[in-house]
Amino acid sequence: MSGESLTGRRGALRRRSRKRPAKTPDGRMPVMDHLRELRRRIVLILLFVALGAVLGYFLYPHTLDLLRHPYCGVPEKYRYTPRGTKNCVLIYHGVLDGFTTRLKVSVISGAVFTGPLWLYQIWAFITPGLRKNERRYTIFFIVASTLLFAAGVVLAYLVLDRGLPIVLAQAGYGTQAQLTVSDYIGFVTLLLVVFGSAFELPLIVVLANFAGVLPAWVLKKSQRIAIFLIFLFAAVATPTVDPFTMCAMAFPMVLLFEAAVLTAVVHDRRKAARRAAERQEPHLEDHVPTPIDPIPQPLAAREQRAEADSAWSDST
Structure with a gap:
């Protein structure tokens, strides 16, 4: 066999392997095709989150102001305020702490912004194993999951706005919290994600x-x-x-x-x-079992028995 024919066959096999896995009418695929489909969905999810993180990077100042608002609502005697000012300040110690915090907030913001897109990818990976009438709930799943997560995040933000002054005031008069931006942002995002996921x-x-x-x-x-x-x-x-x-x-x-x-x-x-x-x-x-005859009978014998019972009841 010539080298050109081998090269052509290898190219055909590569093109065939790049195609999406073939599915049967009931959505069944071999195990390796399932793994390839899972890999493709994960790559798409990461791509969506990365694109959303770019947007979140530029919106970071506004996001930081929103997340910092509950901390700024704490009385000044319980939070760090630079001398001679009334500014609400979060501190950091390491050289790269500011950059890593911005990167973390950008990724989380990207996951929130692109939530419906990667939720659809999860549902699209699950639906081939469902019946046709169960696949109708795709839109319901995406809309309901987005609204419930958003409701949990809003509730967590309101709880944080009301509860953070109470928590920081428990240390007593004469104490002051000097929160680092990384610790505070990590605490707030964890609270928001936990509430949203729980909902x-x-x-x-x-x-x-x-x-x-x-x-x-x-x-x-x-x-x-x-x-x-x-x-x-x-x-x-x-x-x-x-x-x-x-x-x-x-x-x-x-x-x-x-x-x-x-x-x-x-x-x-x-x-x-x-x-x-x-x-x-x-x-x-x-959960109630359907009543059945203990001894199955042919249909003709069953009809004859029913006619005999009715004739006996008429004679009596």
């Missing part, structure tokens, strides 16, 4: 119910345990140790979880009613 819990519950993984009767049976676990998660996940922040996270999560349970109950009842109407059977819950 995604009801969405996960609803999607698991719609996919048939988590029935409503299981949710209703384990409500007390779930509420206890929510408070435990809030106590562990919040960066502060005060009960005010823990309750500020736990109470909205409990309300959202109850709304998710109610949505699951309504969805399961509609699904059971639809199935009962299709099979012309009485309405049954998902």
Whole structure:
């Protein structure tokens, strides 16, 4: 075989390998194709976040003013204020601390700005394994996850604005906090991300119910345990140790979880009613077994037995 033909065959194999993996109608792919698809989605997510980070780098002064506002609301006797001024100042010690802080805030801002784009990439990787009727929830998943995360971030910001003066004032009169910009920004971003991620819990519950993984009767049976676990998660996940922040996270999560349970109950009842109407059977819950004959009989024998029973009842 000549060298030109070998080169042409290798080029054809490379072009074929660059194509997107072929999928069956039900979305099945070999394991290696799944890994390649996962790699492609991860690269796209990183690219989106990097492009958003460029925008966040230029918007850093405005983002820093927004994040610094809760700290500036602390009374001057409890925060660092340069002598002779009333400015709200965050300090740093290392030469590169300012640059690394700006880079960190830019990346986080980029992830927030491009949230719908990389959420779609996650959902697009999951949807091939779902049924066709379950893929209709793509827009619902993206919109709901974005709104819930934004609601959690807004609540965390309000809690920080009200709670930070209380926390810093616990040291007592005569003490003053000299917070570094890296520590403060890290604390604030961690609080915002934890609140925003925690608010995604009801969405996960609803999607698991719609996919048939988590029935409503299981949710209703384990409500007390779930509420206890929510408070435990809030106590562990919040960066502060005060009960005010823990309750500020736990109470909205409990309300959202109850709304998710109610949505699951309504969805399961509609699904059971639809199935009962299709099979012309009485309405049954998902966890109630359907009554069947202990000894299966042929259809003709069953009809003869029904006619005999009706004739005997008429004669009596």
